Amino acid sequence: MNSSRYRPSTFILEIAAVLLALVFLSPFYLVLTNSVKGLKEILVDAASFPKAVQWENYSKVWAAIDFPQAFWNSLQITILSVIFIVLFSSMAAYQIVRKPSRFNAFVFMLLISAMIIPFQSLMLQLVRVISMLELRGELYGIVACYLGFGMPLSVFLFHGFIKTVPYELEEAARVDGSNPYGVFFRIVFPLLLPIIVTVIILNTLWIWNDYLLPVLVIGGNKDLTTLPVAVTKFFGQYTKKWDLALAGLVMAITPILLFFLSLQNYIVEGVTAGSIKG
Amino acid sequence: MRKALHMPKGWGQQIVFLGPCLIFFLTIVVAPFILGFYYSSTDWNGLDLDKAVWTGSANWRRIFTKDDKFWESLYFTLRFTAVSVLAANILALLLAFVLMTALKTKKLLRTIFFMPNVIGGILLGYIWQFIFTKGFATIGEMTGIHFFELPWLGTPGTGFWGLVIVFVWQTAGYMMVIYIAALAGIPKDLIEAAKIDGARAPQLFKSVYVPLIMPAITICLFLTTSNAFKMFDLNLSLTKGGPGTSTQSLAYNIYAEALINNRYGLGTAKALLFFFAVSLITVTQVWITKRKEVSA
Numbered sequence: 001m002n003s004s005r006y007r008p009s010t011f012i013l014e015i016a017a018v019l020l021a022l023v024f025l026s027p028f029y030l031v032l033t034n035s036v037k038g039l040k041e042i043l044v045d046a047a048s049f050p051k052a053v054q055w056e057n058y059s060k061v062w063a064a065i066d067f068p069q070a071f072w073n074s075l076q077i078t079i080l081s082v083i084f085i086v087l088f089s090s091m092a093a094y095q096i097v098r099k100p101s102r103f104n105a106f107v108f109m110l111l112i113s114a115m116i117i118p119f120q121s122l123m124l125q126l127v128r129v130i131s132m133l134e135l136r137g138e139l140y141g142i143v144a145c146y147l148g149f150g151m152p153l154s155v156f157l158f159h160g161f162i163k164t165v166p167y168e169l170e171e172a173a174r175v176d177g178s179n180p181y182g183v184f185f186r187i188v189f190p191l192l193l194p195i196i197v198t199v200i201i202l203n204t205l206w207i208w209n210d211y212l213l214p215v216l217v218i219g220g221n222k223d224l225t226t227l228p229v230a231v232t233k234f235f236g237q238y239t240k241k242w243d244l245a246l247a248g249l250v251m252a253i254t255p256i257l258l259f260f261l262s263l264q265n266y267i268v269e270g271v272t273a274g275s276i277k278g
Numbered sequence: 279m280r281k282a283l284h285m286p287k288g289w290g291q292q293i294v295f296l297g298p299c300l301i302f303f304l305t306i307v308v309a310p311f312i313l314g315f316y317y318s319s320t321d322w323n324g325l326d327l328d329k330a331v332w333t334g335s336a337n338w339r340r341i342f343t344k345d346d347k348f349w350e351s352l353y354f355t356l357r358f359t360a361v362s363v364l365a366a367n368i369l370a371l372l373l374a375f376v377l378m379t380a381l382k383t384k385k386l387l388r389t390i391f392f393m394p395n396v397i398g399g400i401l402l403g404y405i406w407q408f409i410f411t412k413g414f415a416t417i418g419e420m421t422g423i424h425f426f427e428l429p430w431l432g433t434p435g436t437g438f439w440g441l442v443i444v445f446v447w448q449t450a451g452y453m454m455v456i457y458i459a460a461l462a463g464i465p466k467d468l469i470e471a472a473k474i475d476g477a478r479a480p481q482l483f484k485s486v487y488v489p490l491i492m493p494a495i496t497i498c499l500f501l502t503t504s505n506a507f508k509m510f511d512l513n514l515s516l517t518k519g520g521p522g523t524s525t526q527s528l529a530y531n532i533y534a535e536a537l538i539n540n541r542y543g544l545g546t547a548k549a550l551l552f553f554f555a556v557s558l559i560t561v562t563q564v565w566i567t568k569r570k571e572v573s574a
Contacts, residue, residue, distance in 0.1 A: 006380050014381045017373075021383075021390045024447065027405050030413045046416040084298075092299035099288060107296065114307050116560060118508045120529045121553040124324070124542050125310035125317055133305075148306020151299050180291050209398025211511050212533070228400045232515065235404055242408060249404055253397050260396040264389055267396065272455050275497055 035246035042242050057247035061234070064244070067251055069223070070230040077139065077214075077226060078207045081146035085154050085203050086196055088147065093158030094184055098167075108159065111152045119149075119212065127216050137221035145217055146207055154199045157274060161195040162188070201263070201270035208256055227252050318547035323540050330543065337547040347523055348548060351531040352555070358438065358527065359506040359559075362445045366502050367495075369446060370453035377454070378461050388458075391451035399448070403515025406444045407431070410516075434524035437517045441525060444512055449505065453498045460494030461487070496567040504560050528552055 034042050036053045061067070096104045126145065127136070135141030165188060173187045211228045218224045225233075231252045238244050260267055318337060322330035341348055373391055377384055394402065410430035418426030430436045464487070472486045488495070510529035513519060519526035519534070526534070532552060536545030 006382075010379055010381065013376055013379060014383060017376050017381060017387055018383060020373075021387050024390055024394070024451075027409050027413070027447075030409060031405050034408070034412075042412065046412040047420060088298040088302070091295040095292060095295035099292065104296070107300065110308070111303065114303070114311075116504075116557055117307065117311060117553055118529070118549075118556050120508070120510065120532045121314065121549040121556075122307065122310040124536050124546050124549065125313040126306065128313065128317075129305065129309055144302060145306050147302040151303045152307075155299065181294070184295075205396055209396075209400070211398065211400045211514075228398055231404070232400060235515070242412065245404070246408060249401060249408075253401050253405075256396055256398075257393070260393065261389070264392075268388065268392055268455050271395075271452065272459050275452075275456055275501060276459065276494075 031246050031249055034242065035250045037243060039241060039243040042246075054243070057243050058251065061244050061248040061251060065230040065234050065248060065251075066225075067230075070225055070227045071255065073224050074208060074227040077142055077146070077224075078204055080139075080143045081150065081207050082200055082203045084143065084147055085150040086199055089151055089154035089199070090158045090162075090189065090192060090196070091184065092151070093155045093162055094188060096155070097159060097162045098170075108155070111155050115152045115156070123212065123216055130217055136217060137219050137224065139224060142214060142217045142224070145213055146203075149213075150203050150207075153274070154203065157195055157199055157202075158192065161192060165191055195273075197266055198270040198273050201267050202274045204259075205256075205267075205271075227255075314546050314550055314553075317543055318550045320543040321541075322543035322546070324536065324542040333543070337544050340544065341547060341551070347526070348528075348531055350523070351526045351528050354438070354525060355507060355509070355528045358441060358445075358509065359503060362442045362449075362506045363499065363502045365442060366446045366449045367453055367498055369450040370498065371457055373450065373454040374457035374461055377458060388451075388455065391454055393451065394448045395452040397448075399509075399511030400515045402444055402448055403512045406440065406447075407516055410436075410440050431517055432521060434521060437521060437525040441509070441512060441516060444516060445506060445509065448512075449502055453502065456494050456498055457491065460491040464490050492567070492571045496564060496571060499567055500560060500564055503563050504556065507556055507559060528555070 030046060033050055034046055035057060036055065037050045038054055041048075041051065092107075096108050130136045130141050130145065133141070135144060169187055169191075170183050173183045178186065209228060210226075211232065214224075214226045214229050218226070218229070231248055234248050235245055317330070319332060319334060320330040321333050321336070377388060381387065397405075414426045414428075414430050417423070428436050431440050468490075469482070469486065472482055477486065508529055509527050510533065513525070513527045513530045514533075517525045519530050523531075528548075529552070532545050532548045535548060536542045
């Protein structure tokens, strides 16, 4: 089972695995080929290769969902949230590990326990809180939400990692006259790079793909509509118009697929590390 | 200079380092959680909070005595969780074992199997809506295979299995990489020793591999159970709970109660029950598998 030699049985296994991989990929293939067909052609035969490539599907959808705007909104929300999650959660984890106290232990326990709370159990009251703070429909409102929801897992991951960073390094810097902030940002933070990558990847995938939170917190503000929300609205308006709907889908999944394919080793490792420690 | 910085003896540092994290966590997670206990006993309609009247146990009575849909969605969610957790983990383990052998396309296969996982549930649901309603129909016409000719997503049964298929397709690759990491950590000589002792494949699997990767099994079962039980995005975009409300998950039922029926108070009460259910199920599951880890 664990053999490292290539035997005839390995070859058969390889064929089977490749066939299964093709089955895994087939939905992408069908969506892609049909996204450049006319509606009639899709309805007549969804499996055929497009007879004439119809790029207009894309230009129509591009304008209809205002793709550049939705893309920019998603990007902006994701990047801002991830930057502050990394910053605040690493600082908090550092404090919890290096200054152990009953209070800090309690905070850590609270963060960990909160991981089990499903989003649906908070969402209705959360919208209320966000409205009270007059943050509904604001960019900073949704970023604030991601910061709150992102803290537990991120603090937990940093916590586990910082425990392995030798304290002697910090002591040496302190002797040299650095204050605690200098020690953290100049000495400790750069050492956290591996776990920072994990935290960035886990949060990016989650925030970029998130649907319900933007719907609830952004509400009617069209200027902030994210990509998944824009596509959902579009689907609601164009049910059964598969030519346009599929082009919209391809446009929506392309950015995240490119992100994955270009960073796949980091992503697979990051996700694995995140869940094994989580 | 140094003395001045250390004067508040840690309080300044405590506030700077822990403050931002706590402010966001308390406002976004803890405050709504606590508010939930209050709102769940009111007739809050989502708009005028001032007019939300304390109704005592009315919401709870309603859920437990009149709300068949809620219990149907719980039953659906439990069935969905059981089937898809089992299927996703069996497929993931199988893939992990296959990718542990000396395949030439190993790396490419890992990428392909993992890929669906990076796409959000909303988009996956739409992709598969097309596959089930148009793609399957075409394949059915071409091949005449009964499986593809079923009225996919049009009946409660096909809706259920449709959700299971997409969930497994999305999750198996993710669990696969966790299992691969665990399998790679098993010392080779241990397997060799077992083989020399005459262990055959099924025995090897049951008595050597499974106990050694039990921590990974705990993690994967936890992740899949909690994701399946909380399924929402996929439900919204693939079946919208339909046909009728036959494939409505618990999370979707709560969403519909509040945002479609505008019964926020009742929705909050259901959401609280949902929280207790999720906690109960995941804690029990981890407790059971953890015990196996110890005995192994």
